[in-house]
Amino acid sequence: MTTLTDPPRESFRLSMLIYDTRYRSMTIQVVAMICFMLMAAWLINNTTQNLESLGKKIEFGFLAEPAGYDINQRLIDYTSRDTHLRASFVGLLNTLLVAVMGCVLATILGVFIGVLRLSKNWLIARIMTIYVEMFRNVPVLLWIVLFMAVLIETLPSPRAFRGDNATASMWLGDTMAVTNRGVYIPEPLFSRPLGDLPVFGAFNISLELLLLVAILIAGLFGARVIGKRADAVQEATGDRPTTWYIQLGVVLLPLIAALLAMGFHLGYPELKGFNFAGGIHMRNSLIALWLALSFYTAAFIAEIVRAGILAISKGQTEAANALGMRPGRTMRLVILPQALRVIIPPLISNYLNLTKNSSLAIAVGYMDITGTLGGITMNQTGRELECLLMLMLVYLAISLTISGVMNWYNERVKLVER
Amino acid sequence: MKKTVFFGALMAAGVAAGAAAAATLDDVKARGKLNCGVATGVPGFAAPDANGEWKGFDVAVCRAVAAAVLDDASAIEFVPTTGKTRFTALASGEIDMLARNTTWTFSRDVDLKFTFVGVNYYDGQGFMVPKELGVTSAKELDGATVCIQTGTTTELNLADFFRVNNLSYEPVPIETNAEAQQQYLAGACDVYTTDASGLAATRATFENAADHVILPEIISKEPLGPLVRHGDDEWGDIVRWTLNALIAAEEMGVTSANIAEMSAAAGDNPEINRLLGTEGNLGEMLGLSADWAKKAIMANGNYGEIFATNIGVDTPIGLARGLNAQWTEGGLLYSPPFR
Incomplete structure (x- = not known):
């Protein structure tokens, strides 16, 4: 007969932290953490001490001082007497402008190119392959500089438009001027303006724009309701009522009415003195940066789209074909919605890349936040550490916002499993 | 693995941050080379010639300092800097001095913690x-x-x-x-x-x-001049008085042609003697050899010669002396006395 005895309860010994696999990983992590924190503390201490001995304390008072420099492109009012903080804000808006424009164009181009690269047409597919390989294998900085050089060297300067024997002329019935200083396009003007809405007393938003955007959103919402109703009718009867002209009317008519009520007309650019005056001036720097960033990122997006489409099994296409759907519809209604869930996560990182790449703007003299806060302000005040810390925070905030929004969108479109 | 790389990077950053210290003269002597910040390419002032050799009005100041300190006008590492990078390069210790048409202003001098040692070109x-x-x-x-x-x-x-x-x-x-x-x-x-x-x-x-x-x-007003970091006055003195030596040499008629003869033995003019080290111990006070100024002047000639060869009226740049003439000739150049 044997007696079963409980195994002796092991008491905890210090050596078990190393020799016992249950605790070992914990020990390693704690030690690594302590080392990391010591390093960080030493680094910060070292930096502050060195700055102290140089007599430079970290402070942000310089942001309230007058900047003293002018910025050519500004979305809000700004003069050289405004503060460094406001100059940084002007730069931030410029960064956001080129980032948003770039993301939109890159997405449109990327989707087209990605789809076309899968085309059965040999020539189109090859051309798209060449496009993708060319753009994504050359550094984006070179593309930016190249676009700028092409714009400057090939387009006529405003001088060429002057005089009786002008060598250049305006486009589209004298409404648009394309020069090597930028493109001047007609600007919307209102003879019965509504005025501006001050925001925090810092800048103004035009009420006309707000009104038009509100009407547009309401119109789109109305069109969607009509579309939903048509869906319901189709579900019930199998016949889909033709609604596209009603939807178009719901969106457009209120917009046109509002425009007429405010006395909408266009202001055309005309040659005055050294430059064109009037109209909207899209500067070369913006165009070059925008196109280069968009074309470059589009090459990556095209590959993502192609991968997304190829990830959908061929059975889906065949099933759609069997139902009698035309190829265009199959792509739009069957393949792309499913491909989106594969496409969106890498798409986010490409949007982030585009936004961060926009900091190369200084190469063409586009005044983004790197050019104002991280460029002239840093130079004139000599506050490198402060400016760079703020710059990093700004980019971090922009990137986290983009990725937050896109993750939310991803949640919405991802496959709901039943 | 990832962590190791990260720690390594932290270490490197920390070490680099601690490196910028005083005693630039010792550093330069130990290195055997002067790190001099210049422009990325302004013809006449600082630009590499067809042989890749840096030439120019600002470059000449670097060469004079290198000659005075290291007895070799070519023992220089030229660091091209842009308007944006120049101050960071100097403040971080990447370069020992900056001679890059830089305007002397109050805030650069006081707030950015630099010492402008003088003016080598009065510009606007x-x-x-x-x-x-x-x-x-x-x-x-x-x-x-x-x-x-x-x-x-x-x-x-x-x-x-x-x-x-x-x-x-x-x-x-x-x-x-x-x-x-x-x-x-x-x-x-x-x-x-x-x-x-x-x-x-x-x-x-x-x-x-x-x-x-x-x-x-x-x-x-754009007084352009060489500058050094705050906190090392000995080094600042060396650069300042090298520049002054070039200016004083022109005033006293010491040229690269007659300097060998003038420095062979003490002459009649005691200031020239002190400048060239045949009398007194000015070099010793700076921590350099007695004939430091002679070497500096021999590197490219005196101020007037440097001006004439690089940017003067006979060069493609074609600048007249104007404000940059000696004070005796109606200009602003005025070196404090060597005594």
């Missing part, structure tokens, strides 16, 4: 326009597009000038002189503005230099 900001525009004065530039190097005092002067005169303009910020030339020549801007000396230097490289005029308005 000007405007260059193509002749065909028919502009004769900067006051006629209302609405013009102006190319401007970013990160310089020029930017601030320009904003002030146009604001005070109630003129509008469109600034086109540009990173380097070469890009500015390209944009200006392509007509992407009507006007190019920078220091008048820089304009003359740039115009000299144009194919049709005569088609461009420099407007008469000089809208700012």
